[in-house]
Amino acid sequence: MxxxxxxxxxxxxxxxxxxxxxxxxxxAALTSTLGLTRRAYAGGSDIIRVGMIGCGGRCAGxxxxxxxxxxxxxxxxxxxxxxxxxxEKRAVLKEQRGEQVAVDEDHxxxxxxxxxxxxxxxxxxxxANAAKFHPLHAMTAIEAGKHVFVEKPHGIDPAGVKLxxxxxxxxxxxxxxLVSGLHSRYHTGYAETVQRIHxxxxxxxxxxxxxxxxxxxxxxxxxxxLTELQWQCSTQYHFRWLSGxxxxxxxxxxxxxxxxxxxxxxxxxxxxxxxxxSMTDPIYGDVFDHHSVVYEFDNGVPIYAxxxxxxxxxxxxxxxxxxxxxxxxIMGCRIWGETNWRWSDRCDPYQRxxxxxxxxxxxxxxxxxxxxxxxxxxxxxxxxxxxxTGKEVTREQISQSDFHYxxxxxxxxDDMEPPSKPDATxxxxxxxxxxxxxx
Numbered sequence: 165m166x167x168x169x170x171x172x173x174x175x176x177x178x179x180x181x182x183x184x185x186x187x188x189x190x191x192a193a194l195t196s197t198l199g200l201t202r203r204a205y206a207g208g209s210d211i212i213r214v215g216m217i218g219c220g221g222r223c224a225g226x227x228x229x230x231x232x233x234x235x236x237x238x239x240x241x242x243x244x245x246x247x248x249x250x251x252e253k254r255a256v257l258k259e260q261r262g263e264q265v266a267v268d269e270d271h272x273x274x275x276x277x278x279x280x281x282x283x284x285x286x287x288x289x290x291x292a293n294a295a296k297f298h299p300l301h302a303m304t305a306i307e308a309g310k311h312v313f314v315e316k317p318h319g320i321d322p323a324g325v326k327l328x329x330x331x332x333x334x335x336x337x338x339x340x341x342l343v344s345g346l347h348s349r350y351h352t353g354y355a356e357t358v359q360r361i362h363x364x365x366x367x368x369x370x371x372x373x374x375x376x377x378x379x380x381x382x383x384x385x386x387x388x389x390l391t392e393l394q395w396q397c398s399t400q401y402h403f404r405w406l407s408g409x410x411x412x413x414x415x416x417x418x419x420x421x422x423x424x425x426x427x428x429x430x431x432x433x434x435x436x437x438x439x440x441x442s443m444t445d446p447i448y449g450d451v452f453d454h455h456s457v458v459y460e461f462d463n464g465v466p467i468y469a470x471x472x473x474x475x476x477x478x479x480x481x482x483x484x485x486x487x488x489x490x491x492x493x494i495m496g497c498r499i500w501g502e503t504n505w506r507w508s509d510r511c512d513p514y515q516r517x518x519x520x521x522x523x524x525x526x527x528x529x530x531x532x533x534x535x536x537x538x539x540x541x542x543x544x545x546x547x548x549x550x551x552x553t554g555k556e557v558t559r560e561q562i563s564q565s566d567f568h569y570x571x572x573x574x575x576x577x578d579d580m581e582p583p584s585k586p587d588a589t590x591x592x593x594x595x596x597x598x599x600x601x602x603x
Contacts, residue, residue: 209235212525215286217279217301218293219244219253222315224353226290226345227253229515230313231261234522236250236440238264241271241285243278244293245397250274275578277480283308292345294397294406295320295413306335306342311525313517315345317416318541320408322603323568325541332534333358341530343521344537346420350513350520353497357507358424365503366487369425374418374469375480380443380453381414381473393582402449403592405569405583409451411436411548412541415471419547420540421483421494422467431459431546433558438551440594442474450584450592457547469547496558554597565603 201383214230214237216223231237239257245507250272258265273281273379279301283289289305291298292315302314313337319325324364335342348354361369384399423429436457443453453474459467490501499506524531532557542562550557570583584592 185567204373212237212522213240213285213287214238215243215282215289217224217243217282217291217297219246219249219288220292221290222345223290223292224253224257224531225514226313226315227257227290228260228451229518230288230522231257231264232458232515234526235502237288238266238523240266241273241282242267243273243275243282243534245274245276247272268291275580276576280303283310286310288313288341288521291315294400295408296324296406296569297573298577299324299331302342303327303331303334306331306338306340309338309340311341311521311530313343313345313521316420316537316541317391317408317412317544318344318537319545320404320412321568322545322562322565324573325538325545326566327532328541329538332532332538335530335534336532337482339530341521341524342532342534345517345534346417346533346537346540347513347517348417348494349424349533349536350511352511352516352517353507353509353598354421354494354513356551357420357492357497357499358421359492360499360503360505361425361487361492362427365490365505366492366501367489369465369485369487371465371486372422372425372467373484373486374415374422374467375416375481375482376410376415376471377478377480379475379477379479380448380474381410383447386447389568392585393578393580396449396582396584399447399449402447402451403582403584404450404595405571407451408545408569409455409548409552410471410473411438411455411457411469411551412544415455415457415469415547416540416544418469418471418483419459419467419543420536422469423536423540423543425485425494426465428536428539429461430542430559431461433556434459434546434550435556436547436550437554439595439597444591446586446590446592450595452551455547457550459543459547470486549602551599552595552597553602557603561603 216227244250254267280321283305288311290313291301295317298314299319304313305312318328382401386395396403434457438452438455440453454472457469485492492499499505546557587591
């Protein structure tokens, strides 16, 4: 679990800190009281049953943070494609949180259908598996009356983000919590920086630059004995049908911060460039290794957005806002120009997500992040599709499209053939800008 000291002020915030450890203030996050009581949980006790969908590092981190947030929380169910990963994370969490981890063997579920059993066993569901499944699993949990924490991104295609919007709307109707893994909104320093931008500290916003530049992410050697489907699921970030690629998977954090600055708006259009330059071996799957996207809001303000997963290059993770009277570095929590200011406190936004979530559950005042998690995901999907197709993509096109990466999440089966298959050299086909059509 992340140390909160990793989330201090200044440009010294590292990529490691952001990938390891996730703002709205609690008062802004909580909505009207609906009179939920503790008797709603675990047969009238103070226990809140927590389930994990996905047993990678991010969901394990979320589980540790959930158990830290509420002493009455008990982890009771886990699912993953791989049983050994369930056992591994259960042992790690047991060492960290002791008796709060109460997952017996009968509540360790494998395969694509395992999420249904976790939902049935839990009061709160933590979703941090392959992003393809986030909307379906969130909707299923909310339909079943369960509170949800769901990691970003909140869909990888137009069909998925539409389903997530329906899930957010349903959660509001049912008085259930829906908390997003877009952790920037839970960083108090970022929140104060954005508020100062809104208050005019840098004048009118002229342009925004967003960078997420680093080496290849999550490289996993292929183990002997795995089927093609199992291997792709074990290295999900490198296959489009599972992760949606890097604009959606990683740059979405930056685009969420840019949208925040602009009042949670979605740009009217974008055009993007992308491809594979050097990360071309079969282990890198069928995703691009670089993307550049230029967005434009309805008032003409542009976002210049870049992400890259290539070794041996300049790295940067930043969100810079240029104004008529100065500049703001959101991740550095500072402003300079006519106004000079810097935030000097510390915050662990990953822990704070769960602190807010469990406080909302206990108080009966549900928190729902749908007003920004869906628009920010939509922005990322716009940019990714523009990079793949080489075409300008508009907000209206994405909003009207029902495109999805096949197969549909609900149609995935443990014995199916994966939609991406290697050629004779072992390499996987990638989109061809100018030729690939999606919407």
